[in-house]
Amino acid sequence: xxxxxxxxxxxxxxxxxxxxxxxxxxxxxxxxxxxxxxxxxxxxxxxxxxxxxxxxxxxxxxxxxxxxxxxxxxxxxxxxxxxxxxxxxxxxxxxxxxxxxxxxxxxxxxxxxxxxxxxxxxxxxxxxxxxxxxxxxxxxxxx
Amino acid sequence: xxxxxxxxxxxxxxxxxxxxxxxxxxxxxxxxxxxxxxxxxxxxxxxxxxxxxxxxxxxxxxxxxxxxxxxxxxxxxxxxxxxxxxxxxxxxxxxxxxxxxxxxxxxxxxxxxxxxxxxxxxxxxxxxxxxxxxxxxxxxxxx
Numbered sequence: 001x002x003x004x005x006x007x008x009x010x011x012x013x014x015x016x017x018x019x020x021x022x023x024x025x026x027x028x029x030x031x032x033x034x035x036x037x038x039x040x041x042x043x044x045x046x047x048x049x050x051x052x053x054x055x056x057x058x059x060x061x062x063x064x065x066x067x068x069x070x071x072x073x074x075x076x077x078x079x080x081x082x083x084x085x086x087x088x089x090x091x092x093x094x095x096x097x098x099x100x101x102x103x104x105x106x107x108x109x110x111x112x113x114x115x116x117x118x119x120x121x122x123x124x125x126x127x128x129x130x131x132x133x134x135x136x137x138x139x140x141x142x143x
Numbered sequence: 144x145x146x147x148x149x150x151x152x153x154x155x156x157x158x159x160x161x162x163x164x165x166x167x168x169x170x171x172x173x174x175x176x177x178x179x180x181x182x183x184x185x186x187x188x189x190x191x192x193x194x195x196x197x198x199x200x201x202x203x204x205x206x207x208x209x210x211x212x213x214x215x216x217x218x219x220x221x222x223x224x225x226x227x228x229x230x231x232x233x234x235x236x237x238x239x240x241x242x243x244x245x246x247x248x249x250x251x252x253x254x255x256x257x258x259x260x261x262x263x264x265x266x267x268x269x270x271x272x273x274x275x276x277x278x279x280x281x282x283x284x285x286x
Binding site for chain 2: 015016017023024030081082085086088089091092093094095099101102103
């Protein structure tokens with residue numbers, strides 16, 4: 001994986017995308033829009049929230065490019081825009097190898113514990129060795 | 144895709160994960176830690192930032208569970224924790240079908256324009272029809 005942001009600035013739109021996604025109401029609005037366009041009134045319905053409060057959330061989503069407005073002058077329906085979601089996903093995908101490796105090591109260790117091939121003392125020694133190896137790798141790592 | 148958050152509350156840890164990811168310095172720190180553990184001094188090196196400023200970012204990442212502290216009492220190395228990244232990725236994956244569909248429709252339209260099988264006027268009509276169909280689907284959609 002290529003480290004991003006060391007030396008080269010990370011794209012700013014990821015800032016606004018992730019910030020917009022950091023709220024349960026906004027994520028729920030996106031989930032609703034994934035099944036089709038909806039007006040502000042329709043979007044506000046399932047929430048115990050005023051329309052101005054919903055409008056505030058919609059503005060955050062709109063600024064992040066996650067939603068846009070349809071052309072119907074009366075309803076001004078909002079629709080989901082796919083690109084920022086795909087870009088956020090792409091950034092996270094860069095770490096897939098890392099988390100799959102971490103989960104695999106944990107699975108292997110749990111299996112060894114189940115079959116009794118490793119005792120607690122040994123496990124601690126292994127963890128210690130792994131950490132030392134990682135640390136040395138980290139020191140060698142270039143930015 | 145299952146809409147999340149309409150009726151059932153969306154998990155809170157996604158809030159702190161996405162909020163932590165909404166900053167280029169914090170994303171760069173994670174990218175650095177993906178290649179191995181590092182102390183605060185090592186993490187601060189490539190940034191034109193004071194150690195207290197970096198420590199503030201590390202606290203946000205730690206609270207979100209994205210990093211943890213190693214046992215070396217002197218270096219207190221930070222290491223990347225995979226789980227929150229995998230969970231954020233899982234949430235976004237729920238929209239894959241949506242963005243792939245949106246990109247495919249765009250590709251198809253651009254191809255038609257290239258081969259001259261569709262003219263601008265027709266394209267607008269198609270978009271209008273698609274929006275109407277979507278709107279009706281949205282109205283029918285259950286929460």
